[in-house]
Amino acid sequence: MLAGPYCGMLLADLGARVIKIEGPEGDIGRTISPHAIGAHNAYFASLNRGKESVVLDLASEAGQADLRRLARQADALLTNLRPSAIKKLGLTYAALHRVNPRLVCVALTGYGLDGPFSESPAYDYVIQAMTGVMMLTGDPDGPPVKPGYSAVDNSAGIMGALALVAKIVEGRGGQMDVSMYDTLLSQLNYVASGYLNAGVRAERIRDGAHPYIVPAQLFAAREGYLVLFITHDKFWRLFADALSRPDWLDDPRFATMKGRQDNRDVVVAAIARELRADTAEAWAERLAPLGVVAAAVQTLPDALDGPLTASRDMVVEVPVGANRLRMIGNPIKDDGHRGEVRPPPGLGEHDAILRAGRGEETGT
Numbered sequence: 001m002l003a004g005p006y007c008g009m010l011l012a013d014l015g016a017r018v019i020k021i022e023g024p025e026g027d028i029g030r031t032i033s034p035h036a037i038g039a040h041n042a043y044f045a046s047l048n049r050g051k052e053s054v055v056l057d058l059a060s061e062a063g064q065a066d067l068r069r070l071a072r073q074a075d076a077l078l079t080n081l082r083p084s085a086i087k088k089l090g091l092t093y094a095a096l097h098r099v100n101p102r103l104v105c106v107a108l109t110g111y112g113l114d115g116p117f118s119e120s121p122a123y124d125y126v127i128q129a130m131t132g133v134m135m136l137t138g139d140p141d142g143p144p145v146k147p148g149y150s151a152v153d154n155s156a157g158i159m160g161a162l163a164l165v166a167k168i169v170e171g172r173g174g175q176m177d178v179s180m181y182d183t184l185l186s187q188l189n190y191v192a193s194g195y196l197n198a199g200v201r202a203e204r205i206r207d208g209a210h211p212y213i214v215p216a217q218l219f220a221a222r223e224g225y226l227v228l229f230i231t232h233d234k235f236w237r238l239f240a241d242a243l244s245r246p247d248w249l250d251d252p253r254f255a256t257m258k259g260r261q262d263n264r265d266v267v268v269a270a271i272a273r274e275l276r277a278d279t280a281e282a283w284a285e286r287l288a289p290l291g292v293v294a295a296a297v298q299t300l301p302d303a304l305d306g307p308l309t310a311s312r313d314m315v316v317e318v319p320v321g322a323n324r325l326r327m328i329g330n331p332i333k334d335d336g337h338r339g340e341v342r343p344p345p346g347l348g349e350h351d352a353i354l355r356a357g358r359g360e361e362t363g364t
Contacts, residue, residue, distance in 0.1 A: 001027075001031070002047060002153035003152075003156040003160065004078055004079065004108050004160070005047035005080070005157075006153065006158075007078060007157035008051060009048055010158070010330060013076060013341075014330065014332060014339070019070065019074075020052065020054070020345065021070075022054070022347060023055070024055055026347040027044065028210050029043055030347065031201070032044070037323050038318050038320040038323055039323040049326055049327060050341070050342040051344065051345055052349070052353065053347055053350055054070075054348060054351050055351050056354075057089075064090060066208075066358075067091075069357040070354075071103055072099050074100065074103060075104060076144045078160060080108045082109065082119060083109055083113045086120055086183065092105075092113075093175040094175070098215050100170075100309070100331055101173050102173060104164055105175045105176065106163055106164045107176070107178065108157070108160045108180070109178060109179050110126075110173060117181075124151070125178045127152040127184055128152060128184070133188070135204070136202055136203075139204060139206050152180050152184050153180070163178050183254065194211075209268070213230075214264050214267055215229075216231075218349055221276065221280040222279050223278050223280065227295050227296075228292075229293040229294075232257070236248075236254075236255075240254075242287055279290040281296045283306065285353050286328075286362040314331070315327070315328065320340055320343065325343060
């Protein structure tokens with residue numbers, strides 16, 4: 001629904017020819033969103049632009065024959081199904097290497113292609129729960145919290161694209177096994193290291209605070225919320241000067257990074273009192289030019305409609321009749337080159353690819 005389609009779309013944006021294989025009923029993503037621009041479902045479009053679509057019944061002999069024809073000329077095959085389905089439908093390197101020994105097969109799964117947990121159901125929500133991410137998110141007095149977007153699916157899609165390209169660059173075919181569980185666990189790097197090496201159990205800290213750096217968290221302003229992230233003492237001095245608090249530069253609890261870490265509650269309370277004097281936007285405008293990392297918390301519409309997004313060309317448009325299909329662009333910029341943004345495919349829109357392949361095989 002998300003990880004595999006996102007992976008393929010990133011590659012298509014960067015110039016790869018991506019052929020999406022769908023069953024006769026189509027990708028479930030075609031029906032998820034209640035929003036449509038012309039014939040395009042907004043959810044599906046946001047994950048499948050720039051691809052071609054062919055319809056195959058992989059449970060049939062004819063479908064398997066078409067799969068082999070596609071695999072024969074492909075660089076890679078990306079799958080995003082349960083391991084049992086991947087193996088049953090012959091979507092592995094073991095099943096296809098005779099057709100194309102240089103084929104790179106990437107399996108995006110919940111818990112890996114093999115192992116005791118491989119067939120367990122896996123969705124973004126479940127992986128966040130099982131890796132401890134939910135338990136690390138939110139305030140200490142509240143319940144575990146899920147981040148507001150599909151962090152696991154998107155991360156797995158990016159990891160899948162990396163695995164695919166790395167294996168192609170290596171120049172040898174093979175099977176790449178990328179699991180959602182492994183992907184999210186790997187992103188806990190320094191948090192996990194504290195437990196693995198010192199037995200430290202990471203806990204939620206109020207206002208999303210960083211476990212080691214103070215101040216690095218949310219603060220309530222007179223209006224809105226401000227994020228501060230002050231690491232080096234140089235920036236702390238700039239911050240103290242901006243707030244007209246020279247005493248913070250002499251007080252050992254405040255003056256050094258170590259002192260602030262050891263006296264978190266005192267430091268955070270003092271900063272919080274000062275920041276209530278103005279709005280988050282005003283503080284950001286005052287502090288950011290000094291080099292202090294500070295930003296007002298925005299809504300998603302604020303971000304999408306704002307100047308930073310526009311300056312990075314991160315909203316792209318595709319004409320759809322008299323309307324425009326608007327989507328988030330690719331984050332990778334190719335030396336200023338902007339490739340063509342193509343619409344998502346209709347179901348089976350490119351089935352001619354299959355007919356052409358059959359014709360070549362029969363000499364017609």
